[in-house]
Amino acid sequence: MSDQPVAVVWFRLDLRLADNPALHAAIKTGLPVIPLFIWQPEEEGRWSPASASRWWLHQSLHALDAQLRQLGSRLVIRRGPTSEVFRQLIAEHRVHAVFWNRRYEPDVIKRDTTLKADLKASGLAVESFNAALLHEPWTLATQTGKPFQVFTPFWKAIQSSASPPQPLAAPRKLLAPPKWPDSLPLASLELEPKIDWAAGIRAAWVPGELGAAQALKKFLTHGLEGYRTARDRPDLPSTSRLSPHLHFGEIGPRQIWHAVVEKMRASGSALQTDGEWFLRELAWREFAHHLLYHFPHTTDQPLRSEFGRFPWRDDRQALRAWQKGRTGYPLVDAGMRELWVTGWMHNRVRMVVASFLLKHLLIPWQTGAAWFWDTLVDADLANNTLGWQWTAGCGADAAPYFRIFNPVSQAKRFDPEGNYVRRYVPELARLPTPYIHRPWDAPKDVLTEAGVSLGENYPLPIVDHAFARQRALDAFERIRGK
DNA sequence: TTTTGAGTTGTTCGA
């Protein structure tokens, strides 16, 4: 055991050096700092990181370690029950203090609360911080002190709150302990797939704090102007693509907020509206965390309990078709394949494919949420839960039951040239634009010319829109009243 | 306590 006291920073979903309050606090002690990562997914229960998230986590940990090494430090990786890992570390080093940034998932909160009490009881200084949110979920409330359940008043509350604090600068050096604790090699966590299915994901992303900063810079330069309307276009590079970086904490919302506000200020009034619409999206992320914190059961149960009576169907074949992007609706299929190939899907298309699964196929939202959880690199319990419950109509501020997306009209509106479909559904690429979103209406010779053979190299629709729409409306009738 | 206005993202139908 080394005599020199040390401070431990426990990294979780805050894989960055800048604007990292836990790291900042550790440095302020003046003690050597041990950056620690613990892999013990079992402690996160049903919603521990799944396939695509694990791939990202691997890259992000690698990037964090590289950055720490530039500061004369390194990332110590351990696995095992968290309390046990800390027990060992305390036996090996004179640990004076432990710092981390808070998480808001129900199982994680439970684990962290117990751990904090135990560490304090054994005489350590322990402190946790907010790195992930503009406002902690318990600091915003309605006038009667209750949590918000409607977005607009929540957004107004954010706008009238004090501006979030300025981000902290990244440290320029880190004091190393006299002796480094043992660390597992990153590869031993086996986060990367055994069969390499990640080529498409690799090509689409640069995980890590530097990749996150690049993405923000690119968005501010090229994406913010016109964001309000262009953000709905999956065929254009019109969104920030910051979601996975935000999920893993490679960048924090305060950094984004202030960068956008500064950009708006510098533009005069030109970017006022676009900037505000983007900030609203950050606020949706906040709202999702607010709801998860105050209604933790909603990860698996509908917020509106009458949805327990909803007549969902069990249809393995239809589910399979949806997952694989073989529903016969080009926009739905393009979205599901974008997800499969790149680990991400444009927000507008997420709504369309979710609406299709829930309302056209009547498959439970939890099933869709589970698929997204496994395949998204930005899988985030708060956002995923809100999104699926919202679309199902069983959550906060939910979509009215009669809002059933028509996958063809949505496609015509938001992918007008069909370029998004052509990118991800190459077997339709040669179809002329008027038929790209409804190949079943194309004349025989047009299909032949384009090399499309419906039912052979591209499926016929697995369900008729008008029929499915009426079936969904009837299903909602069943849970109305009482 | 009661009342009032409002609620991210839509579609279809008929004039």
Next chain:
DNA sequence: GTCGAACAACTCAAA
């Protein structure tokens, strides 16, 4: 082709 209304009723948040 365009336009407005209907599609329900409920709950939330604030006055």
